[in-house]
Amino acid sequence: MTEIEVKKTQESLQDRLAQVVELLQRQRVVEDLTHRQEGHHHDLVENLVHRQNLVELQRKLDDLHSADVAYILEALPLDDRLTVWQLVKAERDGDILLEVSDSVRETLIADMDDHELLAAAKEMDADELADLAPELPRDVVHELMETLDAQQRERVRSALSYDEEQVGALMDFEMVTIREDVSLEVVLRYLRRLKELPGHTDKLFVVDYDGILKGVLPIKRLLVNDPEKQVAEVMADDPVVFQPEEDAYDAAQAFERYDLVSAPVVDKNGRLIGRLTIDEMVDLIREESETEVLNMAGLREEEDIFASVWRSLRNRWAWLAINLITAFVASRVIGLFEGSIEKLVALAALMPIVAGIGGNSGNQTITMIVRAMALDQVSPGNTTRLMRKELAVALINGLVWGGVIGVVAYLLYGSWSLGVVMTAAMTLNLLLAALMGVLIPMTLARLGRDPAMGASVMITAMTDSGGFFIFLGLATIFLL
Secondary structure: OOHHHHHHHHHHHHHHHHHHHHHHHHHHHHHHHHHHOOOOOHHHHHHHHHHHHHHHHHHHHHOOOHHHHHHHHHOOOHHHHHHHHHHOOHHHHHHHHHHOOHHHHHHHHHOOOHHHHHHHHOOOOHHHHHHHHHHOOHHHHHHHHHHOOHHHHHHHHHHHOOOOOEHHHOOEOOOOEEOOOOEHHHHHHHHHHOOOOOOOOOEEEEEOOOOEEEEEEEHHHHHHOOOOOEHHHHOEOOOOOEOOOOEHHHHHHHHHHHOOOEEEEEOOOOEEEEEEEHHHHHHHHHHHHHHHHHHHOOOOOOOOOOOOHHHHHHHHHHHHHHHHHHHHHHHHHHHHOHHHHHHOOHHHHHHHHHHHHHHHHHHHHHHHHHHHHHOOOOOOOOHHHHHHHHHHHHHHHHHHHHHHHHHHHHHHHOOHHHHHHHHHHHHHHHHHHHHHHHHHHHHHHHOOOOOOOOHHHHHHHHHHHHHHHHHHHHHHHHOO
């Protein structure tokens, strides 16, 4: 999809959201007006107008893709969201529940009774059920498992047995398998007898009679080769394969690296048990990216933008409390040099510059390190070299931009010594920012925590307190 097509799609989605919002607003206005009217036919008029608006809104929703409906639900306040959700056709509930964010899904499930949940879940495949099951009430899950056949039940239990960050939790069980000792013509006849191919089928999986994976047959090879050839002659016998215990994010990186659309998942004995598809990998990468951004800001979990005040408070308070403590420490550092600031008022005007530039530089470093760690580019063998490189970058930036602000300080206050102190303080604080930008995520990782967790808050605290101490300390020593 080109950039222009993407832009058109996004604009179209925004237009659809605006249309839904307009219909909801129109319904509220009309209801308000009819409530004010008096007369014998008041109830009848109100009912007809209400139904007319709902029918028009439902027609609009029926024309939208499930992913677009999910987007609209996420963009609506809770009352409007539940109004729209009630208008969605029951057979689409399952698809939409899988598309919305975790926080919004929770509000939708809470609005559904057990019968509605069961009806929605029955339309799902085993891997989709495994995704949704942890968020459903226990009695609903139990009743749902009873309605599945033995194979489906075993597949759901298998997917649920893996951690959500493992390949096994994301694998799909819908796939096409063939034998290696048949001709391509036989394979083509077999495919024509199928009602439809599973989504994202770019290859067929070649297995023996025991289910052991022997290779894969890409669809493009099937189409361009002589139909009389055997599968064994055309198949690729060295495909990229995964095991269910592997880290899902590593698998996502492999999909990006090898341009995969689907890939087989095998057990320790090489038996084919499922497959991974590109749609799951894209969702995983997006979720990981969103989680990393939230963690760096000190948010504990994804938050529904229209969540209650109390829920939002619970999500945000922890790192705000930590930030309050660090800010208090920074204020105490300034308090140590009150006498110096009273004697040279220029210090009060200049010290936020040192802290601010240091915080920005530290966030740049920490972002690069967290990204490198996510891509497994950081190892014990290159940590020292990485540290030297970041310190060198900080030193050069400190001398250059510290020199610039030093000249500005000289021009403003007519003191060359103040300019030198400003340059030195800027350089030292950038070196501190680089050091902490490398050490903070690495220390968090060594402690078994997410390297991005609260990293932005911590690096800002270090550069603020450190910057104030360095600048005011140097000024006290050399200027007073």
